[in-house]
Amino acid sequence: MELVCPAGTPASLRAALDAGADVVYVGFRDETNARNFPGLNFSPEELRESLQKAHDMGRQVYVAINTYPQAGNLDPWYKAVDNAARIGVDAVILADIGLLDYAKRQHPELRRHLSVQASASNPESINFYRSAFDVQRVVLPRVLTVREIGELIKEIDVETEVFAFGGMCVMAEGRCSLSSYATGKSPNMNGVCSPASHVEYEQRRGKLVSRLGEFTINSFPNDEAAGYPTLCKGRFVGHTGDPSYLFEEPTSLNVMMMLPELIQAGVRALKIEGRQRGKAYVYQVVSGYRKAIDAAMKGEPVPFIDMGNITEGTRSTAGAYEKNWR
Amino acid sequence: MYNKNAPPRVPPFTPMLFAGFLIRPIPAFSFKPVVKHVLDRMKKLYPEIFSRLAILENTNFLIRPTDLHYSFHLSVQEGETHVEVRDNSTEHPEFQAVISGPMLDLIRLLEGRVDGDALFFSRTLNIEGDTEAVLTLRNAVDSADVSLVDVMGGPVAFMKPGFDKMLSKIGSVFEQLERDFVTVQQSILLPAARHMREVDEELDRMENRMMKMDKELVKVKTSLKKSSQQVQGAR
Numbered sequence: 001m002e003l004v005c006p007a008g009t010p011a012s013l014r015a016a017l018d019a020g021a022d023v024v025y026v027g028f029r030d031e032t033n034a035r036n037f038p039g040l041n042f043s044p045e046e047l048r049e050s051l052q053k054a055h056d057m058g059r060q061v062y063v064a065i066n067t068y069p070q071a072g073n074l075d076p077w078y079k080a081v082d083n084a085a086r087i088g089v090d091a092v093i094l095a096d097i098g099l100l101d102y103a104k105r106q107h108p109e110l111r112r113h114l115s116v117q118a119s120a121s122n123p124e125s126i127n128f129y130r131s132a133f134d135v136q137r138v139v140l141p142r143v144l145t146v147r148e149i150g151e152l153i154k155e156i157d158v159e160t161e162v163f164a165f166g167g168m169c170v171m172a173e174g175r176c177s178l179s180s181y182a183t184g185k186s187p188n189m190n191g192v193c194s195p196a197s198h199v200e201y202e203q204r205r206g207k208l209v210s211r212l213g214e215f216t217i218n219s220f221p222n223d224e225a226a227g228y229p230t231l232c233k234g235r236f237v238g239h240t241g242d243p244s245y246l247f248e249e250p251t252s253l254n255v256m257m258m259l260p261e262l263i264q265a266g267v268r269a270l271k272i273e274g275r276q277r278g279k280a281y282v283y284q285v286v287s288g289y290r291k292a293i294d295a296a297m298k299g300e301p302v303p304f305i306d307m308g309n310i311t312e313g314t315r316s317t318a319g320a321y322e323k324n325w326r
Numbered sequence: 327m328y329n330k331n332a333p334p335r336v337p338p339f340t341p342m343l344f345a346g347f348l349i350r351p352i353p354a355f356s357f358k359p360v361v362k363h364v365l366d367r368m369k370k371l372y373p374e375i376f377s378r379l380a381i382l383e384n385t386n387f388l389i390r391p392t393d394l395h396y397s398f399h400l401s402v403q404e405g406e407t408h409v410e411v412r413d414n415s416t417e418h419p420e421f422q423a424v425i426s427g428p429m430l431d432l433i434r435l436l437e438g439r440v441d442g443d444a445l446f447f448s449r450t451l452n453i454e455g456d457t458e459a460v461l462t463l464r465n466a467v468d469s470a471d472v473s474l475v476d477v478m479g480g481p482v483a484f485m486k487p488g489f490d491k492m493l494s495k496i497g498s499v500f501e502q503l504e505r506d507f508v509t510v511q512q513s514i515l516l517p518a519a520r521h522m523r524e525v526d527e528e529l530d531r532m533e534n535r536m537m538k539m540d541k542e543l544v545k546v547k548t549s550l551k552k553s554s555q556q557v558q559g560a561r
Contacts, residue, residue: 009469010374011438038458039378039465196458203454226447250447278468280434281441310444 001262001293002269004062004161005286008040008276013050015279017057020290024054025062025093027191027275032080033064034117035275036191044083051087060090064275066115067191068096078102085110093139094118095174095188100133113137116163117174117188123155130158137161139271141173143320146258150265159268164255165285166273167312168319170232170248178231182213199229219243225314226250250313255321256289256305259296281310341503342429343393350395357396357411365409367477371470376407378466385459388421390414391429400463423455425463430504435464437472 005021007013016024027033029041042050051061063084069077077099084092085107092110094100095117103112116139120126129135137159140149153160169176176193180186183198200211208220210229217234220226227233227250235243253273255262262270270293272285288305296302308314369376382402389398397418399410412418425432427450434440435451442464445451453460475493 008465011469011471014471015438037461037465038381039462039469196461199457200455201453201457203452208449208452220449222449224449226449277443278435278441278464279438279471281444284441309448310441312443312447314447 001259001267001297002161003286003289003293004269004271005282006166006272006275006277007050007282008035008037009279010042010046010050012275012277012279012282013061014053015283016286017054017059019283019286021059021286023060023062023090023269024050025064025271025275026050027064028080028083030076030080031191032067032077034066034115034187034191035064036067037276038196040276044087047083047089048087051089062091062093062113063089064093064115065099066093066095066117068117068188069099070189074098081107081110091136097133100129100135104133108134111136113139113161114158115139115174116141119172119174121152123152126152126156126158130156137268139163142168142253143173145323146261146265146321149262149267149321153266160266161269161271162255162262162267163253163273164262164270164289165307166253167228168248168251168253168317176232179212182215182231194228194230201229227313249315251315251317252307252311252313253319254307254311254316255318256292256307257302258318258321259292259302263296277310284310338393338428340393340428340430340507341500342391346394346396354396354411354413354416361398361409361411364477365407367479368472369407371476372472375466375470375472378469379407379463380405382459382462385423385456386419386421387459387463388418388424389432390424390426391432392426393428421455423453423457423459423463425451425453425460427451430500433474436467437474438468438470442468 002022003020004023004025005016005019007016007024007026013024013026026047027035027041028047029043030036033041035041047061047063054061063080065077065080065084067077077096081092081094081099081103090111091113092103093113093115094103095115100112100114103110112133112135114120114126114129114135114137118129119141120129120138121141121143126138129138135158138156139161140152142163144152149160149162174188176188177186179193179195180189183195185192185195185198187193194212198213202209202211204219206222208222208226209216210218210220210226212229212231212234215234217229217231218227219235232247233245233250234247236246237243238246270289272282272289274281274285285307288307292302292305307316379402383405385402387400389400391397395414397412397414399412399418399421401408427435427445431440431445431450435442435445442451446453475490475497478493479489
């Protein structure tokens with residue numbers, strides 16, 4: 001089982017490697033990746049140095065180029081694929097079929113993974129990406145139960161990678177434009193959900209009030225844990241009259257205790273979300289998962305490792321992997 | 327924009343709060359040489375931080391340790407990062423962004439020993455104003471492996487091992503004191519917390535009763551309305 005870990009900066013990449021990551025995934029410092037946040041990500045030069053360090057340690061680096069190219073402005077995406085190939089990264093993570101086609105034609109030797117943003121969650125779709133673009137791995141959307149993942153794996157000839165820890169979204173992955181209604185920008189087109197330039201926090205009458213664009217989306221009393229300022233995790237007034245979480249509560253995904261079942265299902269790699277988080281988060285999550293995977297692979301019980309302090313809203317869930325709301 | 331008129335929050339119960347009482351008589355300008363030394367060393371040791379800060383030209387940050395009487399004013403002008411210490415009682419200029427939290431947590435954040443989002447989720451860290459600028463600052467600082475012991479580093483090579491050891495010792499004493507303060511605070515607040523929980527439970531019970539009464543009232547009103555309509559219909 002491969003442990004695939006996030007890094008938003010070279011320091012985070014070093015932290016991930018020190019903590020036991022098999023692979024670190026990163027993005028370039030532009031709109032070609034889904035974490036296009038200010039001050040984050042890698043220049044080609046930083047990537048070259050980081051890749052060398054990872055290879056020296058016998059580890060790998062993947063590059064996410066997983067937003068959708070904009071009509072009339074394809075160059076940044078082509079350039080990102082060319083740079084990744086020239087630097088010699090171990091794989092690129094792509095979502096757009098045009099870009100997959102470009103990568104296959106221009107750099108056939110460059111390993112291609114299908115991003116979660118492509119939202120491929122059934123055998124027909126995954127087998128199409130395999131036959132048309134020769135993708136070697138698919139990152140599955142966070143909508144399947146472990147049993148469904150196991151059944152899917154039997155019908156495809158591609159490695160599977162699943163999300164194990166980090167941010168949760170209610171969206172059909174790769175198709176969410178909710179953020180663009182309030183800010184004009186969305187994860188799939190611009191690499192940002194709730195761009196920081198449109199987020200504002202204010203202390204008002206003993207509460208932390210968060211605003212996105214022109215909308216107040218949440219208000220946290222001072223003793224309540226806070227979450228990200230996304231519309232899907234906003235508190236709104238519904239029919240009951242009291243503000244409540246109509247879509248999703250602030251919480252993080254954590255499937256550590258389900259590792260034996262995921263291994264049994266034939267999953268090839270576990271992905272940690274959080275390129276936007278600090279290196280302290282990366283180190284803590286990666287070392288926790290390293291211990292848990294090593295134990296599970298030996299057939300030993302998975303140890304309980306408390307991650308409560310770094311989760312959104314200081315809470316976690318196994319989400320769709322269990323679907324215990326059914 | 328930062329709301330200057332917002333009431334000050336109650337400072338956290340930390341060793342820094344007590345240390346702050348002791349150093350309070352020291353005027354802010356006295357810290358200038360120390361701050362200059364720290365900033366110069368950081369620029370030398372971690373140039374990657376300052377290259378990532380360059381895009382924040384003309385942005386003014388107020389970094390406010392909630393358990394100290396002083397604040398740090400950080401700004402980028404003509405590509406150069408400047409930091410100065412200010413006394414909280416003096417008039418502050420306009421700031422685009424304010425970051426506040428306990429001093430030891432701000433130090434941990436600077437050294438990358440704690441995740442900024444986690445501090446924000448737990449409400450230990452508070453931010454106001456230009457969120458994009460705050461994120462840029464956080465990501466810039468997190469891009470290097472900052473060590474305050476290395477930054478403070480002794481000026482003479484042969485003194486360095488002893489100096490580093492002393493700084494590490496001071497750091498660990500403060501960490502231990504912080505844990506002790508939490509224990510003391512919990513012990514003092516326990517009876518009050520228990521009482522508050524009881525009051526909360528009582529309030530919840532009353533709220534539930536009110537909601538039930540509201541529903542009953544709606545039912546009675548609806549039934550009255552129906553009866554009145556039937557009477558009118560009969561006429």
